[in-house]
Amino acid sequence: MTDLLNAILQGVLLGGLYALFAAGLSLMFGVMRFVNLAHGDFIVAAAFGALLLVDMLGLPPLLAVVILVPAFAAFGYLGQRLVLNRVMGRDIMPGILLTFGFSVMLQNLMLEGFSANSRRLNAGWLDTASLPLGPFQIGFVPLLMFTTALLVLGGLGLFMSQTNTGRLMRATSDDAQIVGLMGADRRHLFAIATAIASGVVALAGVLMAIKTNFDPSSGSIRLLFAFEAVIMGGLGSLWGTLAGGIILGVAQGLGAAIDPGYQILAGHVVFLIILVLRPQGLFPRQRP
């Protein structure tokens, strides 16, 4: 019984990581109806960025976050203004093809620059520290990721509901043309959304670099889990994304407890079941 509870507990913590991976994707889709296929590769790029800062400048890993998050946000803003805004429109395909191209380019650039070796960010004592909780042990890093995911998604939720920019974004996602008639600049709003999503991507990348090994080609599997979390939670719903991540993490943990061979499969099967029973996801955003 304890083992089962432990599997669920560790699965929930793992779910935090998946939710963090998915947060940027969820935000971009929620606001712009835009799918970024290079999302996973951007996470890996952030991880390599953290590695560079820590190895070259000798900064503590968490300080790398302070540099990378604004850098990625600025990059995201400019990227949206200069490139992505040109392909936004009724047709979703140009955007998908463009980001697919980004994905291929990024992977190969990273391969060129960092070789195919899998790397890892050493966080010192943080790596192996854990909190005893009754019969369970909770690792610091998974706990950190889970709380980060909570804070990020909660913060985003507040931003979207409480601030003017957030409300404009939601309005834009409902009907961009009408919002334009009201005098809001859609290009700027989209760029803000991408900037926030990119900042979250940087955060996820640094934490991933600490949590597990990564290499230039490990972005696609991240993208897959992120997609599943977003779709299970319901497109465009931030809390749904957290729920989706946790469901995925717990399903994998329980699957592995039955037989390690079922770990990944269990996650995919639960995803399929939810897709069949509730194609709109668990917490779809209400639309007229």
Added chain:
Amino acid sequence: MTDFAADDSTPRTMMISRRSFGRAALALGAAAVLPRLSLAADRVIRVGFVTPQTGPLAVFAEPDAFVLEQFRKGLADGIDINGEKWAVEIIVKDSQSSSNRAATVAQELILNEAVHILTATSTPDTTNPVADQAELNGVPCITNDTPWQPHFFGRGGDPAKGFEWTNHFFWGLEDVIATFTGIWEKVETNKVVGALWPNDPDGNGWGDPKMGFPPVLAEKGYTLVDPGRYQVMSDDFTAQITAFKNAGVEIVTGVVPPPDFATFWTQAAQQGFHPKVVTFGKALEFPQVISSLGERGDGLSVEVWWSPNHPFKSGFTGQSSKELADAYEAATGKPWTMPLAFKHSLFEVVVDALKRSGDPTKPEAIRDAIRATNYDSIVGKVNFTTGPVPGISKTPLVGGQWSVVDGKPQLAIVENGAHPEIPTSAAMRPIGG
């Protein structure tokens, strides 16, 4: 053909211009072919080399550039065969860590480059498809750096006959089992072994209830805890760690890719699992991986196919193992890795066979020369007639343990039961001891 038919209806001037264009193209084509012809007259032997330069296996190919440079320099004056000078050209193709790609580039080497001899290294994904193409097309082929069972039986080899054109040298599953259990004998434990075998050719081979670890472990008095095959590149090993903790496992083993080991090992610490001995194939073979683990890399153990302490020297450059490793580190600034010596030995054996072939234009002559190989290489003696099956030569395998000194990983030989000629350089110690 449709182009010629169209000519009938075109004006005369146009036809002439097309014809003259055709003649020009013909001349151009001849010009492109000519250098190839003159090359043959100059006596050039072309060696094809397939290697995973990119993709997940790229770490194996890291020493490629250094080794190729060494041989291109050493072969700059050509080699003497039967009193005649022959130039040697090595043509390198990237397998991109994919077996399909490896087969394609092997075909290119055979059909387009007309190589005289084909070589490949690093895991079944590279050596097997390349050797298959060589066997199919009747091209002499030498490969290494794949345990011999997956290479030989993986290609449907018949132990009574072997293959006609392909030869391979490396150690086998029986050696790694003997080495691992040899390492474990040296530490006081409760003999409970936890296994992390993934669902891939290596994991299935090592965990095979007949051919793999389980029967030998049972025979030697070990209790095996095998939670089952898992999917590689996993983010979570809680299930395995829980099973190991419940069974009181003190020894953990497996054959996993580096990312999986790092994830497992970090989670083991987080969840309070502290085994005494951790011996893994694949993940722990490379110093880059150990240094990425930091202090947690200290005390981990692995099978060792080659090290600078091995008492062998290159028959090509005359360098000892130590000298080869030092030259590599000085030239690249990177720590030595085991594939370095195997790449080196691969070309050593090729050059030796070519020298003895008599007439390298005859594939049969090269084939027979390879079969008659009895050569002292940087990885030990290579002789394809003394192996467990025809066309296979076994190289020695010993056990090693990593220690992290001032943040730098160092590998010491701690177990040499099967090969006392390779000296041990430290005593095996439990992790944290």
